[in-house]
Amino acid sequence: MSAVERESGALEKARAAALAELRRAPVARPWTRRAAILGAAWGGLCALIALGALAAGSAAPTSLATLAALLALAAVASVAAVAPGTRWASVILVAAPVTMGLLALARGEGIPSSTPGWVCSVSHVGVGLLPLGWAIWALGDAAWRWPRALAAGLGAGTAGAFVGELACHQGARHVLIHHVGAWLFVAGACVAISRYRRPRSFAP
Amino acid sequence: MEQFCRGDERAFETLYARHAPPVLAFLARMVRDQAMAEDLLQTTFLSVVRARGRYQPGTTVRGWIFAIAANAGRDALRRRRARPEDLAVGRVVVDAVVEPAPSADPAAARAIEDALMKLPVDQREAVVLHKLQELSFEEIAAALGISVGAAKVRAHRGYQKLRALLAPLGLEGPS
Numbered sequence: 001m002s003a004v005e006r007e008s009g010a011l012e013k014a015r016a017a018a019l020a021e022l023r024r025a026p027v028a029r030p031w032t033r034r035a036a037i038l039g040a041a042w043g044g045l046c047a048l049i050a051l052g053a054l055a056a057g058s059a060a061p062t063s064l065a066t067l068a069a070l071l072a073l074a075a076v077a078s079v080a081a082v083a084p085g086t087r088w089a090s091v092i093l094v095a096a097p098v099t100m101g102l103l104a105l106a107r108g109e110g111i112p113s114s115t116p117g118w119v120c121s122v123s124h125v126g127v128g129l130l131p132l133g134w135a136i137w138a139l140g141d142a143a144w145r146w147p148r149a150l151a152a153g154l155g156a157g158t159a160g161a162f163v164g165e166l167a168c169h170q171g172a173r174h175v176l177i178h179h180v181g182a183w184l185f186v187a188g189a190c191v192a193i194s195r196y197r198r199p200r201s202f203a204p
Numbered sequence: 205m206e207q208f209c210r211g212d213e214r215a216f217e218t219l220y221a222r223h224a225p226p227v228l229a230f231l232a233r234m235v236r237d238q239a240m241a242e243d244l245l246q247t248t249f250l251s252v253v254r255a256r257g258r259y260q261p262g263t264t265v266r267g268w269i270f271a272i273a274a275n276a277g278r279d280a281l282r283r284r285r286a287r288p289e290d291l292a293v294g295r296v297v298v299d300a301v302v303e304p305a306p307s308a309d310p311a312a313a314r315a316i317e318d319a320l321m322k323l324p325v326d327q328r329e330a331v332v333l334h335k336l337q338e339l340s341f342e343e344i345a346a347a348l349g350i351s352v353g354a355a356k357v358r359a360h361r362g363y364q365k366l367r368a369l370l371a372p373l374g375l376e377g378p379s
Contacts, residue, residue, distance in 0.1 A: 010242035018249035026211030028257040143275035202275035203255030
């Protein structure tokens, strides 16, 4: 087979595959739809956690402002995880540490507890597993970029932070070590796992 | 592009006919392996179809498609943990497929191709897109997700390295 024949064969094969894909899904889905689904999933989980804590009567005294800040962070992170480019991810990379710092500062001395700190860490990571799975699924829509993957991981970790805000009464030091630490672990896991998954598309 | 986003097959055919051959040539130069380049061509255009909802109006279609091809090529090279010497295996086949480098002398063209493979991937991408695919630095910046200045720096460093690699062979390299 000559080089020209081989090249035209390769071109025809790729054309046929792409055309079949176009026929399978003729209408383009905007990335905003995927961001809305991801944001709704994360927000819905946070709402379920809040309802569960209220129903169980275990909700710690916390300000609505901190919960609203976490929900806002999750909403922006859902956009950052899916949006083309990394502009939104940059917003999260600034906003997340600020939010983490404010959450710890707002806690102050807190209320001492006999519960070991690792229980909070494990709970935070455990609650973050499902949102982490959604984040990794959403990241598959585009080529891997670390700022986007990190923003998605930080968004996934907000569910655990939500649990911490509602169920944990301990002070700033505990929050920084056991909650922020677990949050960063979830974010790091998102970066690492998404790096080795083959995306569905290599679009920027 | 708007018609393609609405699922118009003729719009896709036009887009494919215009962009697929240069994308295949670019991929062949990027990975220096014909079978891999052909697979990556398919991956690129499957991505184009799947991700057309991510296309940002105002960016050039050519730049966007080359961005996808560059991402796919980089991912494939990373997965194969490619080193230039590993890639030499596919060279003979690829040399038949890619358009010849801009040189009348086949030996010089081969030397340029070999030198190109010795560049770091990011510099090779910038040089191939600029010199051989004739993309503007604005298009290259959009394709690689970097600033225009960074695209110029990568290409400049690539050209410098090419000149250094080609000088002992008595070749000047691209200007």
